[in-house]
Amino acid sequence: MRKLMVTTFVSLDGVMQAPGGSDEDRNGGFEHGGWAVPHIDQQLIQLMAALTSRAGALLLGRKTYDIFAATWPLADADDPIGVKMNSLRKYVASRTLDAVSWQNSTLLTGDVTEAVGKLKQGEGGEIQVHGSGKLIQTLVEQDLVDEFHLLVFPVLIGSGKRLFAEGTIPAGLKLVDTTTSNTGVLVSTYARDGKVEYGAMGPETGNW
Numbered sequence: 001m002r003k004l005m006v007t008t009f010v011s012l013d014g015v016m017q018a019p020g021g022s023d024e025d026r027n028g029g030f031e032h033g034g035w036a037v038p039h040i041d042q043q044l045i046q047l048m049a050a051l052t053s054r055a056g057a058l059l060l061g062r063k064t065y066d067i068f069a070a071t072w073p074l075a076d077a078d079d080p081i082g083v084k085m086n087s088l089r090k091y092v093a094s095r096t097l098d099a100v101s102w103q104n105s106t107l108l109t110g111d112v113t114e115a116v117g118k119l120k121q122g123e124g125g126e127i128q129v130h131g132s133g134k135l136i137q138t139l140v141e142q143d144l145v146d147e148f149h150l151l152v153f154p155v156l157i158g159s160g161k162r163l164f165a166e167g168t169i170p171a172g173l174k175l176v177d178t179t180t181s182n183t184g185v186l187v188s189t190y191a192r193d194g195k196v197e198y199g200a201m202g203p204e205t206g207n208w
Contacts, residue, residue, distance in 0.1 A: 002120045004059070006129045006136055007051060007149035009036045010163050016133055017160035019153075025063065025161075032157050039153050039183040047179070047187055049080045051149060055088055056125020059116065061132035062094035068130075069102035091119060091127075093135050113142045120144070133161050141167045145192070148173070152186040170196040 009019040018024035019036035026033065060068065068085065075082020090105040093112045100107050108115040116139065119127060129136060129145075139145050150163075174193035180186055201207040 002056065002122065002124055002127050003146045004116070004120055004127045004129065004139070004144055005147040005149055006139065006145050007151070008131060008136070008163060009151045009153060011035060011153055011155050011157045011160075013156045013158065014162040014164065015157040015160040016131075016163045017157075024067065028160070030160050032160065035155050035157060036151075036153050039155075039181070039185050041181065041183050044151070044181045044183070044185060044187075045081070047181070049084075052081050052084045052128070054126055055084065055128040057089040057091060057119070057127050058085070059091045059093065059119070059127050059129045059132070059135070061135035062092065062097055063134075064131035065090070065092045065094070065097075065100070065102070065105075069100075069105075073102065089124075091115075093132075093138075112138060113144070116142075116144055133163075136163065137165055137167060140164065141169060143169055143171070147176070147192070148190045150186075150188050150190070152188070154184040172196050 008016050010016045015032075015035075017030050018026070018033035020034060021037075022033040024033050072082050072085040075086070077083070086103060088104060090100070090102060091108055092100050092105060093108050093115070097107055112135070129139065136145075172193040172195055173190040176189040176191050178186065178188040199207070
């Protein structure tokens with residue numbers, strides 16, 4: 001079984017929309033594009049390079065695929081993230097694209113839940129999802145995500161598309177690893193860990 005890992009930049013209040021540029025995603029009148037950039041330093045780039053290096057494939061939604069396909073082929077030959085991104089097998093979930101041209105790209109057809117389930121059953125290394133907000137919502141709703149790698153930036157955005165939106169199913173998580181960048185970005189990895197457990201606390205319960 002291949003592990004499916006979601007990684008994304010997210011603000012402290014949960015917004016994942018347009019972290020990398022002003023015109024990345026203005027859907028809904030979003031005016032805060034590029035909010036992550038001031039906090040990205042060489043340390044954070046190295047952390048992302050290490051994460052990307054372990055990928056066996058990418059699974060992307062249409063918008064993120066279009067952004068990546070337009071930018072990563074322009075990366076320098078000595079850029080470790082660019083080299084890995086360009087060489088990886090890419091699977092694209094889209095209802096609007098008819099073809100994909102970035103090298104090693106395959107357009108998923110039919111029901112995305114079924115298609116991703118088959119990918120996870122196949123051979124190969126870790127499947128990584130970068131960005132791809134709408135696709136992530138589907139994966140979370142269908143309980144297809146094995147691991148979340150979150151980079152939480154010390155900013156409040158107030159509005160925008162959120163990582164865990166309506167439709168998120170209750171799930172237990174286990175903290176696997178965490179570190180803090182020099183610019184205050186909290187980088188944490190959470191693995192699925194069964195169901196949510198419940199309890200009670202307060203003076204009357206003895207749990208205080």
